[in-house]
Amino acid sequence: MRKSRIGPIDLDAVAFDIDGVVADTMSVFVRLAHEKYGLTKLSKQDMLCYNLYNCLGLEKEVIDDLISLTLDEEHTKLIPPIAGAPEVLTELAGSTPLRFITARTGADSISEWIFSILPTVCPQDITVIASGSPDCKLGILQRLGIRYFVDDRLETCKNLKEAGIEPLVFEQPWNRDEVAPGFIRIHDWAQLRQWLLPSGANLE
Ligand SMILES: [Mg+2]
Known part of the structure; x- marks a missing residue:
């Protein structure tokens, strides 16, 4: 023991x-938001609540896509x-x-x-x-x-x-x-x- x-x-x-x-993990979300959606002003400091739908002012489909990408196998390796x-x-x-x-x-x-x-x-x-x-x-x-x-x-x-x-x-x-x-x-x-x-x- x-x-x-x-x-x-x-x-x-x-x-x-x-x-x-x-x-x-959220640094990957931010990077993907920059690269895929051109949301270059977005930063982790904008994530003022755990429920991102309530604090980022983005369309639900965009957030869904970014969360899904962030958590997939390919991007998990890059966190x-x-x-x-x-x-x-x-x-x-x-x-x-x-x-x-x-x-x-x-x-x-x-x-x-x-x-x-x-x-x-x-x-x-x-x-x-x-x-x-x-x-x-x-x-x-x-x-x-x-x-x-x-x-x-x-x-x-x-x-x-x-x-x-x-x-x-x-x-x-x-x-x-x-x-x-x-x-x-x-x-x-x-x-x-x-x-x-x-x-x-x-x-x-
Ligand atoms: Mg956690």
Whole structure:
């Protein structure tokens, strides 16, 4: 058995969302919007709500097309990781198996992507589960015994908190403006590392 408790957090009880937390998925959406639709003024900072239909002022068909392209197998391979995520996850993997729960409908392409950004982590130490819907994450997390979950969708975070799982809100333009007292907010992976592995922690 590997050491699993470091500092105040039981690392075995932590899991991660992928899109918007580990994967900078919306940067691909923005690039496609620029290239395919000439929407060169669009940036991630315009995504002020999770439901893009309510905040971008674009036709539904355009958003549907961009979301579909962004999440397909070809473009999933091209998603850049969020700064610091590969390094911190690789460090964590020395102490605990890594668990990722995504609301995507299929796990194959995003699993391959996770393996690609964590080339030195043994694939057997990585679990990726596709819940198919944000609402289905709770039951999966409960079954896995997860007590802390990092997610960028505030609605999911609220649902988890109600059920006794502590959400760590990974800050993005689409969750910054909503006031959510009592929620732990994470600005970036450097801060998340500090939270998971407080200084002085001795990784093995
Ligand atoms: Mg997400």
